Amino acid sequence: xxxPVLLVIAHGSRDPRHAATVHALTARVRxxxxxxxxxxxxxxxxxxxxPRVLERLAAQGAREVVALPLLLTRAFHAKxxxxxxxxxxxxxxxxxxxxxxxxxxxxPLLGAALERRLREAGIRPGDRGSTGLVLASAGSTDxxxxxxxxxxxxxxxxxxxCSVRPxxxxxxxPAGFPRTEDAVRALRDEGVRRVAVAPxxxxxxxxxxxxxxxxxxxxxxxxxxxxxxxxxxxLLARYDAxxxxxxxxxxxxx
Numbered sequence: 001x002x003x004p005v006l007l008v009i010a011h012g013s014r015d016p017r018h019a020a021t022v023h024a025l026t027a028r029v030r031x032x033x034x035x036x037x038x039x040x041x042x043x044x045x046x047x048x049x050x051p052r053v054l055e056r057l058a059a060q061g062a063r064e065v066v067a068l069p070l071l072l073t074r075a076f077h078a079k080x081x082x083x084x085x086x087x088x089x090x091x092x093x094x095x096x097x098x099x100x101x102x103x104x105x106x107x108p109l110l111g112a113a114l115e116r117r118l119r120e121a122g123i124r125p126g127d128r129g130s131t132g133l134v135l136a137s138a139g140s141t142d143x144x145x146x147x148x149x150x151x152x153x154x155x156x157x158x159x160x161x162c163s164v165r166p167x168x169x170x171x172x173x174p175a176g177f178p179r180t181e182d183a184v185r186a187l188r189d190e191g192v193r194r195v196a197v198a199p200x201x202x203x204x205x206x207x208x209x210x211x212x213x214x215x216x217x218x219x220x221x222x223x224x225x226x227x228x229x230x231x232x233x234x235l236l237a238r239y240d241a242x243x244x245x246x247x248x249x250x251x252x253x254x
Contacts, residue, residue: 004064004099005037005057006239009050009082011070012042013205019046021203021226022070028232037062043081050082054089058096066242068101068235070202072110072137073145078103101242104234106148109254111155113228114198121222123196128160132192134183134218137200138207139170146177149200163192169210180214188217196220202231 006029010022022040030038039057041050048056050067057065067086069078086098104110123131135153140146153166167183178186180197187195197215201208202225215221225231237254 002063003036004066004097004243005039005062006235007039007041007050007053007057007065007067008235009067009069010040010042010046010203011077012045013203014045015205015209017204021224024227025070025202025231025235028227028229029235032232033236043077043085050085051089051092054093054096054098058093062096064097064099064243066099066101066239068238068242069103070235071103072105072200072202073140073142073148074103075140075142075145079142099242101238104231104238106152107234107237107254109230109234109237110200110225111152113225113230113234114200114222116228116230117222117225118196118198118220121196121220123220123222125160127194129162130192131161131194131196131220132163132165132187132190133161134165134167134180134187134195134197134215135200136167136169136180136183136197136211136214138211139168139177149177152200163187163190167211167214169207169214180211181217182214184215184217194219196222198222199224201225 008026026038026040039053041048041053069082071078086100090098137149149166153164156164165183167180168177184195195218197218199208199211204224208224
């Protein structure tokens with residue numbers, strides 16, 4: 001039987017680096033699983049849109065699609081926007097079976113991708129004891145997404161960093177979550193000798209640029225997660241969990 005098409009759903013951005021990064025990631029996914037058809041659709045700003053991709057797939061005879069949100073947490077887009085787009089598509093394209101996969105996080109593979117970017121930025125294993133880490137995410141007002149970021153920061157504290165602070169780039173950050181620059185300043189005030197900022201975002205864009213600006217006072221700034229091999233492996237794990245019920249538990253723990 002033909003495997004379901006993997007449709008990666010990205011938010012989209014006016015910044016061309018965003019789409020380029022998404023396409024680089026999906027290209028890595030294809031390289032890991034030759035023969036799997038991988039498509040990309042965007043919610044906004046970029047083409048092709050998710051409805052257009054689904055229409056094209058249906059016209060070409062595709063029978064089944066796994067729609068995978070390119071999101072790190074279950075916030076508004078995963079709970080509202082994407083399900084609404086997929087419901088509308090199912091109504092218009094009744095012969096096309098569309099399943100929504102789970103979001104990417106939390107996952108140990110995301111932690112491994114974050115560690116990769118920090119190593120590439122110059123952080124060595126022996127540096128952690130004297131380095132404070134700012135885990136800088138785009139931000140959300142969703143309590144579930146906020147809790148996930150806070151938990152990741154707590155877990156990172158047990159991996160050798162002298163201090164870890166979560167931060168949000170969004171102007172609507174919840175109480176208790178500072179902006180990147182405020183988190184960097186707080187670590188300096190604690191007497192931390194070296195400060196690293198790790199963007200917990202997938203692709204460049206407006207909010208990631210705020211993280212970069214806020215990291216001006218840090219010593220080390222890691223790159224976005226982008227097309228990290230761990231991220232590509234995670235996409236395939238979520239795809240498999242959605243299409244193979246027997247593999248769901250194992251893939252969701254990836």
